[in-house]
Amino acid sequence: MRASTYSPLLIIGIAVALLAGLPVASVGLNLFAGGTSETWSHLSHTVLPEYIANSLWLCLGVGLGVGVVGVATAWLTAMHDFPGRRFFEWALVLPLAVPAYVMAYVYTDFLQFVGPVQSTLRDLFGWEFGDYWFPDIRTLPGAMAMFVCVLYPYVYLLARAAFLERASGMLEAARTLGMGPWRAFFMVSLPLARPAIVAGIALALMETLADYGTVAYFAVNTFTTGIYRAWFSLGDRIAAAQLAAMLLGFVLFLLMAERISRGRARYHNTTGRNRPMAGAQLRGIKGVAATFACAMPLFLGFVLPALLLLKMALTDGDAQFGERFLILSRNSFLLAGTTACIGVLLALLLAYGARLSQTSFSAGLNRLVGLGYAVPGAVIAVGVLIPVTRLDHWLSGQWETWFGHNPGLLLTGGIAALVYAYLVRFLAVALHTVESSLAKITPSMDDAARSLGLGQGETLRRVHTPLLRGSLLTAGLLVFVDVMKELPATLVMRPFNFDTLATQAYTLASDERLAEASTASLAIVLVGLLPLVLLSRQISASRRR
Missing domain, CATH: 1.10.3720.10 (MetI-like)
Structure with missing residues (x-):
């Protein structure tokens, strides 16, 4: 029709x-309206290099982090059987319900000088201010960690689907050629899943570049903070548009990078055998290690922030x-x-x-x-x-x-x-x-x-x-x-x-009223759980043994 x-x-x-x-x-x-404004000249000579450097470092750190965590958890839950696998295969997507800026508020309150972690350490060891060193969460590496905690599910979802789709015929053919599990992973499964992995990383990086709350709260100057500052603090829409255009260029580069990097390579599955393989049994130390590897991203990305938010919302x-x-x-x-x-x-x-x-x-x-x-x-x-x-x-x-x-x-x-x-x-x-x-x-x-x-x-x-x-x-x-x-x-x-x-x-x-911010933050997280419950049920039903 x-x-x-x-x-x-x-x-x-x-x-x-x-x-x-x-x-x-x-x-x-x-972008070029009205020529080069005084604001733009000032920005280009002062903070623009910092915007570019911080944005690049964020992309590099977050890309590596979500790639490692997402691929590792996807490979474990898709291709292995270990204690808790059925739970982790759907629960690992839950960190998507927590916005990165909410994660930043929670961990800042948890790890700051007067927070429970440092207060406990001082009580246990009798330390005073200046007696010990503790990492500052409100830094560029801290922002990277926040983004990795909440964005790795993008890579996990796409990589896991790719591993399941390519699992049976190609891996069995690789093993008949004498490849061990690790070599088959690096030589067969990982290259075949590469488009899905890179797509997941690209989604995570676009979310990273789009973020404002986390980087603004951590005082990490990026293009989004610069756009907000140029528009409201300096009142220059042309400078804001020029910064926005540069940020858009970053995003377009991410969208084109994977396609260009492929060249003429293709990633087709040439075998008709697409049934998922029976998962390799991991017991003992290996099973404990697999459970721990899947539990840590879930604990740091969802369980701990949710519990801390609930505690703060109920008490302060x-x-x-x-x-x-x-x-x-x-x-x-x-x-x-x-x-x-x-x-x-x-x-x-x-x-x-x-x-x-x-x-x-x-x-x-x-x-x-x-x-x-x-x-x-x-x-x-x-x-x-x-x-x-x-x-x-x-x-x-x-x-x-x-x-x-x-x-x-x-x-x-x-x-x-x-x-x-x-x-x-x-x-x-x-x-x-x-x-x-x-x-x-x-x-x-x-x-x-x-x-x-x-x-x-x-x-x-x-x-x-x-x-x-x-x-x-x-x-x-x-x-x-x-x-x-x-x-x-x-x-x-x-x-x-x-x-x-x-x-x-x-x-x-x-305004550093983190405990009061917990109420609104918890409401946002609870609303974000609704679609993830539906998604998790689909994931859980996608592979029945």
């Missing part, structure tokens, strides 16, 4: 793609927990719920339009929309504010001309621009979820509906939507949680006196 050339769904797809690409285009167009939580907390929750749920509903609706229309047209043009539009997830929230915020502010000033001028008074900023002062930024950032999450589920519905159902006299709209409403109900709920839930955790765009674009749980946690932590 093909749509006509001027299908309404195609027009919707073009409009959404243009709106999704507008923030990036706005950043690019303002937010003093304004009552009415103020309800207002913050209402604001967060309003933004997240609105974005999720609009995002799911647009994703359904875009995916169905591509299914009907079956053209490379429609597929290309959806890929353009999907690129928004790779763009950091700080870049999107700058890219949205620049054109929306100009539109607001034009509308205000026209309104004053027509009605004799100036209404002020109509769009920038409300939540409409913020929801727009969220959609640009997270519509890809809903679109990919809906597309993958829609592809599983056989085209014969479309033909059957057409033979019964149903049009395109009726087919979507009466046939596809009921079948996609579970996927639509999942897509909405994923967008909802992402919006709840988003900090950079919310900080930059939220209306005056309109705080959310994420901004409240950041504000309190910035």
Whole structure:
């Protein structure tokens, strides 16, 4: 079934793609606007080298960390049987529920001078200030550790799926050639899983570059902190756009690096035997080591932070927990719920339009929309504010001309621009979820509906939507949680006196009120657990022996 050339769904797809690409285009167009400003000259001679160096070191440290932890845990849970494996295979994704900035607040409170760790050490050994050395968590290596703790599941999920898919035929063929387990891993399994591993590392690095809360709290100057400082502290949108463009260049480099590094190499599985192999039994010391290797990332990335947050929230939580907390929750749920509903609706229309047209043009539009997830929230915020502010000033001028008074900023002062930024950032999450589920519905159902006299709209409403109900709920839930955790765009674009749980946690932590920040942080973590419970159940059911 093909749509006509001027299908309404195609027009919707073009409009959404243009709106999704507008923030990036706005950043690019303002890159050289007005020449080189004094602010940019000052930044380039003072802090820009630090921004570049810190961003590069973060990428290097986080990339190595998530690669080692993610691949090791994926290999153990996919290819071995040891005590606790069935638990770890789904539980290892739980750190994704903890935003990196929340992790930073928790470990800072836990490891600071007056925290429980150092206080216990002083009590045990009778030490005083200056008698001992203790590592400072609020440093560049500390930021790397925080990101590794929460982002390794990206590599774990993709690497584990790759190991399971390539497990049987290729490894058995390698072993018949005399390869031992370690040599088969490095010579066969690891190269075959390389695209998945690099894809997971790239996702982790994009999240690292997009982060603001962690690096700002740790006083690690990166491009995101520079963008925020240039916009609000220095009041220079051109300098902010130029920094945003450089950050976007980092992200685009990450997206292209793996494809270029492959060259002409291909990673096909040439055997038809794709049944998962029976896991190698690990008992005794080996079993204990495997259990410990999987338990530590889970403990450091989820169990310990969750327990510390719960303890702080119950003992020294937010003093304004009552009415103020309800207002913050209402604001967060309003933004997240609105974005999720609009995002799911647009994703359904875009995916169905591509299914009907079956053209490379429609597929290309959806890929353009999907690129928004790779763009950091700080870049999107700058890219949205620049054109929306100009539109607001034009509308205000026209309104004053027509009605004799100036209404002020109509769009920038409300939540409409913020929801727009969220959609640009997270519509890809809903679109990919809906597309993958829609592809599983056989085209014969479309033909059957057409033979019964149903049009395109009726087919979507009466046939596809009921079948996609579970996927639509999942897509909405994923967008909802992402919006709840988003900090950079919310900080930059939220209306005056309109705080959310994420901004409240950041504000309190910035004021060194870490215990009070625990209440809002714990709420964000609990909401983030919802989609991970669904994901964990799917992982647990994916391999039954």
